[in-house]
Amino acid sequence: MPNNHADTQMVTHNSDISVNDSAFDPVALFAWYDRHGRDLPWRHRWPALAPAYHVWLSEIMLQQTVVATVIPYFLDFTRRWPDVTALASAPLDDVLAAWAGLGYYARARNLHKAANKVAFELGGIFPADVGGLRDLPGIGPYTAGAISAIAFGQHSTVVDGNIERVLARQYAVTTPLPAAKVEISAIYAAIRPDQRPSDFPQALMDFANAVCTVKAPGCSSCPLATSCIAGRQGTAASFPVKTAKKPKPARRGIAFVAFDAEGRCLLVKRPDKGLLGGMLAFPSVGWDHRAPDSVASLDDAPFAADWVILDDPVQHVFTHFALDMQVAVTRLDTGISPDLPDGIDANWVTPRAADLPSLMRKVLKAVQPHYP
């Protein structure tokens, strides 16, 4: 609720602005924000600024994740766990199941760890400063700055991908990311106004999302056009400069879905660290380690049975590789429980798509036609 901001109205420049001859204008940004800023659930003020728990939870969810995806998860989490102590007291597996589909599952594990630290070591009170916030797992430089500024009104440095893009264009930063992060943080510190410390980073991010977009930025109607070097050059879309990325290798694997007449499946809990760490999954082989030197086959099944490979494999793209996953199915007679390898953390349960990571949702969906 930008118009309801609790920060001071007047805006003054820092005295040490020396980054450009035509100064960045926070007044124009705040004017845009008061008119076009979004009303997001984690911005609801209580009473002056949003609760630190809401700001923290939303910022963790928003890491590399778009707002529209986060909203339903945020509403579900805050409904089930209204405060940090409630979240800390929940079983980790419940939190992971609620996180299923959001991705980057280390975030959920760190979320639970951090909640326990805040609830049971810090008396339920979030640190207000960047240093204290950085000591919580899952909070890096951006998130610490964001929470301290947004929830506590501190004059922190808050530079995410959106703000990087705006400032790289405003000042035509030619240094490629990620090396340019230091330079851009210095620019942020130089242009940061004294007023409305909670609103300023949020205004920049909303503005970046709505106007200063990645592709086809709205330079023709931009409220910050006067100070934008790249905009004046007509080269805004070519900023920020980024180093070339490596191509994604392809991997292949097999997922094994065993089900009985009651619709129960064999599901494993994946190891706590690494890909889909801690999440429920169908047993699978051949894809989730770095150098698969052997091709997975039905010989890798968790137990001997009459496995049948479905015609259509599941396709899934991870951050650093693309996966072509075959799906092997078998149906067991009721009451038969096959021998499982030692050490495998597996259970016969009725799978619920909502509790599974997206890859395993796709596997489940592929199997549905063959299901009891």
Added chain:
DNA sequence: CAACCGTGGCA
């Protein structure tokens, strides 16, 4: 510093 870690929307 660079690899690792998800997912879905969009051009």
Added chain:
DNA sequence: TTGCCAAGGTT
């Protein structure tokens, strides 16, 4: 359709 990439952090 394929490629791009987002409110990053950890190791």
